[in-house]
Amino acid sequence: MGNQLLRRGMSMAVLAATLSYADVTINDIDRLVNDIKQERLGLSAKEIRNAKDPFIYLNGKYSKVLHKPKAKKKRYRFVLSAIINDRVKINRRWYALHSKVYGYTISKVGKDYVLLTRNNERIRVFMKRKKSKKIKLLVK
Known part of the structure; x- marks a missing residue:
């Protein structure tokens, strides 16, 4: 209360x-x-043409590109869909151990992953697991 x-x-x-x-x-x-x-009045067309450029340019010159764009590093998307012994299916194509995929070498084939190497760069690509109730065939 x-x-x-x-x-x-x-x-x-x-x-x-x-x-x-x-x-x-x-x-x-x-x-x-x-x-x-109330209507507001702006500049006339003549005043706009005669207006001074408000921007400051490097070296006093107009340039569309002030710096060169860096070269973009290519990124590849790897989809590992199957592994059978030392053969793997990456991006719908079959590859063997030590073969090249987009400049990367297949250096190791694991139970559910593949190790791709190029220079000092290493990429592990894992199998994509689907949640399904289909029958799975396991080969030993």
């Missing part, structure tokens, strides 16, 4: 404070809307 009285008292205090600061009337709102509706 005491909490309800406290809540009512607090809500009345907040309401009174809000109403005391609400000095905006309908006439004030109408005046603001009319000010917004």
Whole structure:
């Protein structure tokens, strides 16, 4: 019961404070809307043509490209779909151990992954596991 009285008292205090600061009337709102509706004049076409360029350029010259873009490193997407002995199916093609795939060498064939190497770079590509209730054939 005491909490309800406290809540009512607090809500009345907040309401009174809000109403005391609400000095905006309908006439004030109408005046603001009319000010917004007024057409604003911009620059004429002649003034725009004669305007000075606001940008600062390196070496005082305009250049579309200020720096040369770096060569993008190619990224390949490898999808390992099958492994049988030392043969693997990557991106719908079959490869043997030590063969090349997009410049990477197949250096190791694991139970559920393949290790691809190029220079100091190593990529492990794992089998994609599907959640299905189909029969799985395991060969030993």
